[in-house]
Amino acid sequence: MDTTAKKRRRIPISGNQLVLIIALIVVIAVFTYLNPNYFTKTNFTNILTAAALVGLVSVGHTYLIIELQNDLSPGSLCAFTGVLSAIMVTNWGFPIWVALPLCMIVGGLVGLFNAFMVNKIHLEAFIATLVTQAIVRGFAYIICDGRPVAVSDPSFIWLGKARVFGLPVSVWIMIAAFIIFGFILAKTKFGRSVYAIGGNTQAARLAGLNPQRIVTISFFMMGVMCALGGVIYVARMQSGQPAANVNLEFDSITAVILGGVSFSGGVGTMFGTVLGVLLIQSFNTGLNMLGISSFWQYVARGALLLAALTVDYIRKTNTEKKMLEASKKNG
DSSP states (O other): OOHHHHHHHHOOSOHHHHHHHHHHHHHHHHHHHHOGGGSSHHHHHHHHHHHHHHHHHHHHHHHHHHTTOOOSOHHHHHHHHHHHHHHHHHTSOOOHHHHHHHHHHHHHHHHHHHHHHHHTSOOOHHHHHHHHHHHHHHHHHHHTTTSOEEOOOHHHHHHHHOEETTEEHHHHHHHHHHHHHHHHHHHSHHHHHHHHHHHOHHHHHHTTOOHHHHHHHHHHHHHHHHHHHHHHHHHHHTEEOTTTTTTHHHHHHHHHHHTTOOTTSSOOOHHHHHHHHHHHHHHHHHHHHTTOOHHHHHHHHHHHHHHHHHHHHHHHHHHHHHHHHHHHHHO
């Protein structure tokens, strides 16, 4: 093995991830300059706490977008399962440790419904999950009659307020999800299959893989992660609200694309997604601390997504050029 190859193996992060780290440092530096209270332990803890929900959803989006799929229903599903968990505990007397897995099962079933529409009815994921977005949001309003459901159960509130080693439980759950699903994506046969069907679905099928099964598992996983995030969000806010988490999928997709997952499929890492989540949540928190109008925050988030898509396009174009040059050399 030559020296260049050895050096490449020693590099723990890619060029794209290095750019993200620099961008994160710049964002922190700029907002600290504009508001000194930004650079505090309390604020960084708040950033991680606020990032927990987006982070859990982004885990699912990482798998789906690598597979050339997408999901526009997470915000609605988080709201629905959150309200459902509040009703189970407050109105039906269920302990949270029963309500939580039941809600995760419900979330998984919604994910299976999305997979059914994509695999069997052959709808584009964009359209299929847009349908689910509307239906599930409607059910979120129906089951609570459009009114927030207050939560007072101490065990439920503990899930959102308790801290371990100075960090909320929700943050540790997000970290665990990143580690577990990052390992699965990078080190297991299933993870390699995810990349394979995203890179070339037909070739993956000819190689003996079952793309529909892999997509189904990924949508199921997304549903479970959304439900888990929705319940944790209710525990933190102490209220199940049917109007909650609007545009959650927007922040999640932006974070994933910023993290280097390509809309053209077959490319991306969980570590990149982690950086993307931290970057977008640091950015959002900074805007809030500066008192920027929510209307301008929409503009800023749209600009951030545009920047992410532009970077994705440039990355894809450069990759295609390198492949073309390599094929010419080999030819």
